[in-house]
Amino acid sequence: MKNLVAVLAVTILGIFFSGSVVFAGGFLVYTQDAAATGMGLAFTAQTDRPSAVFYNPAAINQLEGTNISAGGSIIIPRTTYRSPTGTETEMKHHTYFLPNFFVTHKINDKFAAGFGVFCPFGLSTDWPSNWEGRFVSTLAEIRTLFLNPVISWQVHPRVSLAAGFNSCAIRYRT
Numbered sequence: 001m002k003n004l005v006a007v008l009a010v011t012i013l014g015i016f017f018s019g020s021v022v023f024a025g026g027f028l029v030y031t032q033d034a035a036a037t038g039m040g041l042a043f044t045a046q047t048d049r050p051s052a053v054f055y056n057p058a059a060i061n062q063l064e065g066t067n068i069s070a071g072g073s074i075i076i077p078r079t080t081y082r083s084p085t086g087t088e089t090e091m092k093h094h095t096y097f098l099p100n101f102f103v104t105h106k107i108n109d110k111f112a113a114g115f116g117v118f119c120p121f122g123l124s125t126d127w128p129s130n131w132e133g134r135f136v137s138t139l140a141e142i143r144t145l146f147l148n149p150v151i152s153w154q155v156h157p158r159v160s161l162a163a164g165f166n167s168c169a170i171r172y173r174t
Contacts, residue, residue, distance in 0.1 A: 029098065031098050048062075049067075050067040050068060050114065053104060054118060057162035058162040060112045061152045062160075063106060063112065065106060066106075068102070069102045072097055072100060074095065074097055075095075078090075079125075081131065081133065087132065092128065098119045099117070103116075111152065113150070114150045115150070120146065121142040123142070141172065142171075143172075147166070148166050
């Protein structure tokens, strides 16, 4: 019984403290920075890029001067559904561009400010109107644009705190 309680406690704590990546995200894609994507998103502790506005805004205090980063990802998905009877249906082809832009500025030794523009949702599924799953879905699209101002305060040489907010425009079609 003692072991069961310990296992349950560890499981519940693990779920509670797990990252958002393990939860359903639907059309969510993390394309805010090419370097971060190339590192398998193991980027939170990095302090050398303006995209820290998204990944770890407290880290922008480590950047000197003014820093600008702009980029984007082009996604061209190709999806085919094969039914149990062997019939194949190809999803309509679309090309998606997900832009990102980040700027940071070190105000003084204690404060830094940053601003980010990014699109973590920007994909769709678009099936022919006669496909086998047409009664479930033929079109689902989510497009977002996030505006993210942040400010970082270096409390101690090894501790920084940050605050910010997300303003989000969203378009959803079905």
